[in-house]
Amino acid sequence: MYFKTKLVLLLCVINVMFVATSQAGVVHDGKGKAVEPTPRVDVTDPVPSGKGWGHRPSDAARDESGMTVESMPPIDATELMPSGKGWGQRPVNGKAGPSRTTKYTNGINYHNGPLILGTTNVYYIWYGNWSGNTAPSILNNLASSIGGSPYYGINTTYYDGQKRYVTNAVQFMGAATDNYSQGAALTDASVKTIVANQISSGALPRDTNAVYFVLTSADVNETSGFCTQYCGWHTYGSIAGANIKYSFVGNPDRCPSACSAQTTSPSGNAGAGGMASVIAHELAEAVTDPNLNAWYDSQGMENADKCSWKFGATYTTPNGAQANMKLGGMDYLIQQNWVNANGGSCTLSYP
Numbered sequence: 001m002y003f004k005t006k007l008v009l010l011l012c013v014i015n016v017m018f019v020a021t022s023q024a025g026v027v028h029d030g031k032g033k034a035v036e037p038t039p040r041v042d043v044t045d046p047v048p049s050g051k052g053w054g055h056r057p058s059d060a061a062r063d064e065s066g067m068t069v070e071s072m073p074p075i076d077a078t079e080l081m082p083s084g085k086g087w088g089q090r091p092v093n094g095k096a097g098p099s100r101t102t103k104y105t106n107g108i109n110y111h112n113g114p115l116i117l118g119t120t121n122v123y124y125i126w127y128g129n130w131s132g133n134t135a136p137s138i139l140n141n142l143a144s145s146i147g148g149s150p151y152y153g154i155n156t157t158y159y160d161g162q163k164r165y166v167t168n169a170v171q172f173m174g175a176a177t178d179n180y181s182q183g184a185a186l187t188d189a190s191v192k193t194i195v196a197n198q199i200s201s202g203a204l205p206r207d208t209n210a211v212y213f214v215l216t217s218a219d220v221n222e223t224s225g226f227c228t229q230y231c232g233w234h235t236y237g238s239i240a241g242a243n244i245k246y247s248f249v250g251n252p253d254r255c256p257s258a259c260s261a262q263t264t265s266p267s268g269n270a271g272a273g274g275m276a277s278v279i280a281h282e283l284a285e286a287v288t289d290p291n292l293n294a295w296y297d298s299q300g301m302e303n304a305d306k307c308s309w310k311f312g313a314t315y316t317t318p319n320g321a322q323a324n325m326k327l328g329g330m331d332y333l334i335q336q337n338w339v340n341a342n343g344g345s346c347t348l349s350y351p
């Protein structure tokens with residue numbers, strides 16, 4: 001699993017290099033629209049993409065002196081920003097990057113944007129064909145149980161400019177289904193449309209304190225890079241006149257070697273097991289960096305990106321699968337998250 005995973009990560013690194021070096025190509029900015037990448041300059045500090053299985057981009061994220069970005073003095077507009085897809089991107093040409101307001105003591109920085117405060121609501125949109133699949137019971141339980149957990153407590157180390165901290169509270173508000181309204185080959189734009197349709201039809205409420213997850217069955221592709229560049233991503237957009245935060249998470253059964261950490265899961269559904277970790281990843285990022293302008297590091301990595309594919313101590317469950325936490329009575333193998341305290345580190349719980 002790790003070998004193949006690393007192979008995919010390598011592809012991702014190549015992509016990052018492309019984004020950093022291309023002067024003519026068009027890249028996705030993680031918001032469903034294309035933007036011109038800015039020309040590569042002599043400083044190599046990146047911004048988040050929002051898409052993520054979270055990884056460090058590459059040595060290109062270090063400056064020419066070989067210093068890590070964290071050791072450099074405060075910065076200018078060359079710092080990378082999140083794309084929401086797990087890699088950093090340069091600020092759009094002509095626009096200055098966000099200013100940094102905090103010191104680097106915990107390895108991640110605040111860039112003035114809002115966070116999702118109070119109870120974060122979660123909605124699922126089951127897209128495609130999920131009949132006979134145990135994923136809904138496994139992932140509904142995740143969304144219902146992650147709030148209040150020691151694991152989700154890690155997010156409570158993040159705060160806004162008024163020192164208002166994320167609370168350890170998540171509410172699973174419900175789910176809707178979509179029977180291939182946008183076909184089986186989705187674009188970033190069609191993922192947004194899937195969310196917008198549920199809100200405009202009234203199937204799901206218009207909720208600005210929420211993250212909407214579009215969960216696609218294994219026969220569905222997301223053509224901007226699912227399975228080759230990311231396993232999921234999060235972003236935000238204007239839907240029905242409101243700022244709506246949403247996320248794409250595909251079924252890793254489409255590409256187990258790329259997006260599943262193990263060939264089975266504690267609940268006997270490798271795809272759902274893989275999705276659980278990606279959902280936790282995107283949720284952490286959406287709460288601490290909902291508009292891609294709050295918490296991320298100098299390479300554009302959001303909190304969960306910094307700990308992708310790191311699971312910490314695991315235990316063996318009755319069916320032989322590995323797990324590292326129990327939520328709502330079920331075992332899960334979920335990646336670690338970056339704690340913004342005590343110098344910063346990947347961990348499974350806080351405090």
Ligand SMILES: [Zn+2]
Pocket residue numbers: 050051052053054084085086281282285302304305
């Ligand atoms: Zn990410």
